Amino acid sequence: MITGASSGIGKACVNLLVDVGFIVYAGSRTPEKIDIVHQNLYPIALDLTSHEQIKSSIDAIHKEQGSLDIVINNAGYGLISSVEDANEEEMKSQFDINVFSIFRVCKAAIPYMKNQENSIIINIGSYFGKVALPLFSFYSASKFAVEGLTDALRYELKDLNIRVHSVVPGFTKTNFTNADLVENSYTFNRHSSYKKILDTTPQLMENINNGSDPKVVAKTILETINNHNSNTRVYVEDKNHKISLLGDELTEDEKMIYRFYLLEMADMDIDKDELKIAMDAKEILLKDFANPPKIEYLAKLCATNKTKLNKVFQNVYKITIGNYIKKLRLEKANLLLQEQSLTIGEVAKEVGYLHQGNFSKLFFEKYHVHPKDLLRQKC
């Protein structure tokens, strides 16, 4: 069963799952809008604000099929509003659909799903459930909550044979910025106190609209279903996030953590110079949130502020960035050793290592040749 099935990620998921042979109950406020015709597909009317309606739908599914194996909590929408402007109804509705509906669906489904062989609950999270943006406080908070409930449920249901995951899409081209987006009228007024921030939202919307195809998310959901060893949180690669510039250096999780830890850096207990570097990094990422974060620039920043930045990153995310910087330095050292007539000590110094011995050891680990032997070969 999947919620929010009439458009975007939900619809792509329905399409893929029926095609590979799943029997899919596609829940929607407007099931008549589901224009897919397939023998495995059963569109159902679902009001996610009503526990009774959700329960009677799930009871009916179980009665018809004899089991309920997988639930995908996908329905969700974004409220754009300052905290100051949002009204009670807007605030509550955001959580009602994005968070409480998941509780309602789980509450009704778990009795049927527990103690089966392979039950799976997948909640659709968001990058905004990892980093919060101004005017998205309610949406972000709701998606942070999705991560929290996913974690708690995963432990709660482990012994009952129910796997719980969140699948976290990046920018995805769906109806998200159109039909279902809720814009607070005061925040969107041209005299609003938040006009300056608001002016950045069209760019963000454009990036969402130019985002990945929802089929990519559907494919990730299917992979999560099929892989019994899936991570709890499964990130969907976002074609706009040039964080992948780091290529194979980082795992998907590391890319995500790196990106968001950078945003947190300025709050750290670090000295003034380090703070300035951290703020620069944060500024770049914030300014460019809608655009690719300038990783190369950050890497350069690292290279020119070696010790300080290393210290910052040691506190923040030492393995990832540390490895990346190490890789850059050693590659540069390799070039210098191959092309110039510098001594090992000079090369070590040039690429930022104070101790020649340490440099040689790291170089050997990477290239399986001691710098001394490399120079000898060159001779």
Ligand SMILES: NC(=O)c1ccc[n+]([C@@H]2O[C@H](COP(=O)([O-])OP(=O)(O)OC[C@H]3O[C@@H](n4cnc5c(N)ncnc54)[C@H](OP(=O)(O)O)[C@@H]3O)[C@@H](O)[C@H]2O)c1
């Ligand atoms: N698009 C992105 O860039 C992106 C990124 C990260 C996460 N997400 C998440 O992905 C999920 C699917 O969104 P989407 O991008 O596919 O957007 P979408 O095309 O707008 O689809 C969202 C679906 O959620 C349901 N929904 C929306 N507002 C609702 C409301 N007030 N009450 C009940 N149901 C409502 C609708 O289902 P019915 O009309 O069929 O009832 C709608 O089809 C959401 O949880 C969203 O937060 C999206």
